[in-house]
Amino acid sequence: MTLSRRQLGIAAAAVGASLVTGCSKSPEDKVADGKKWLRRLKGVAALTTAPYEEDSKDERIVLTMSRGLSDKDVRALTREIGKGYDRRFADTEHESSPVELDINGFRGRFHPATTMQTTEDVERALWLRRDGRATSAEYGDYPDVVVKAPDAVVAAVALGFDTATQGGGRERYAVESPSRATRIEWTHSPSLGFRLDRPAVQHLADLQKRYPHTTGWYEGPELKAAIHFSPKDIGLDTLRASLPRLVNGALLSGPEIGWGPARAPYSLFSRAFTGRARTLLDALVTVPGVTELRAEDNSNKVEIDRITVRDRAGYLGAVAAVRKHWGDDYMLIDLVRRPPKYVGQQGEAVFSTHARAKPEGEKVFTAAADAPHVTQVQLAEVRGSLSVEAAIPDAELTAVLRAFAALPPTYEDIVLHESLEPDGGRLRRIGRLSKRKFVAEADPSGRADAALIARVERAWVQASR
Secondary structure (H helix, E strand, O other): OOOOHHHHHHHHHHHHHHHHHHHOOOHHHHHHHHHHHHHHOOOEEEEEEEEOOOOOOOEEEEEEEOOOOOHHHHHHHHHHHHHHHHHHHOOOOOOOOOEEEEEOOEEEEEOOOOOOOOOHHHHHHHHHHHHOOOOEEEEOOOOOEEEEOOHHHHHHHHHHHHHOOOOOOOEEEEEEOOOOOEEEEEEEEHHHOEOOOHHHHHHHHHHHHHOOOOEEEEEOOOOEEEEEEOOOOOOHHHHHHHHHHHOOOOOOOOOEEEEOOEEEEHHHHHHHOOHHHHHHHHHHHOOOOEEEEEEEEEOOEEEEEEEEEOOHHHHHHHHHHHHHHOOOOOOEEEEOOOOOOOOOOOOOOOEEEEOOOOHHHHHHHHHHHHOOOEEEEEEOOOEEEEEEEOOOOHHHHHHHHHHHHOOOOOOOEEEEEEEOOOOOOOEEEEEEEEOOEEEEOOOHHHEOOHHHHHHHHHHHHHHOO
């Protein structure tokens, strides 16, 4: 069909008007239209946004893929997004941002606005899905990528993930179990010579094949490591006798060795748990709430002086075992209710005491161990402190304060705080128990909420009757 000059003029004016209209759109409208376009693409089940980092105002677009979408279809979708993304998101907050794909729980990012599209992260996500051993992969602030997998395959998945990583930039990767009992973390940067120490991690993977309940951790390039064996897989005597042949201490740079709750440096482990220490360990193994009996290197001599527990049963069981099998020798007992963020770190202790605490002190520690909203307890000769979360129920608060009320009159001053963080790191003052009377905090600058102060005062009245 041939158009007349008049018809051509009308068509040209229409095109011009549409261009003017398009150019006049605000960045917000362009982003909204672009998101509608992404949602309509074949294979996209949902579109959401998420901040790049915690407390960040900058957002990234996250596309959830349809279940069962093939690798070929995912790659085709990234190409289709790349062809139309720049035109739709130009001059907006998302212009140069990566798009994140959620592929059956595995996250991968690519940069659709660049000429050379980077799809390495997407390919790694596809590899994880094909491999089938990991359960998810997500982005973190540091490490950059965190993969979740069952304890028994963490090391093996790390080896495969490392093979699937070919980029030249500097990134930090981690493969860990949901409980973080097993974790492999490493820096990948070919230009700096940083990479996964494959022989060391392969050694851990081989041990996990032979002893399925083995856990532990590795951190590179620092070359720190730990291998924790389970009584379900190997007896303590067998482990002590075979340790030099079983674990290559040089390959793993002298790792920490564990068996049940026992922990000791590689060089000390075989001789650490003998005699009294072995008897104490045998008793602690039967207490579910005991998590560690630690031996330290004191000038190449064994020093066992610390037990870690996670609950009331662990605390009372540790006290009973120490009194029966350790005599009057000094032994610290730490209650660590929440495990540390990363394995290999020491968790924040709710309290630290010893097995020969006075009965009234033991009553305070037992009450604190029973109270999940208590974050810290300290007792000195005449002073003490108690930190609680604002969400502590009245009954729990009263029970803990009742234990403090049972302290002798020599405890003249107990400082009370509200914990603003689970580990008690940031505090606000509630008040103090001074000579068995509650005194509210007077300074408004660092004072807890008035409702919490009133609750504590009422609970103290009830507890101290």
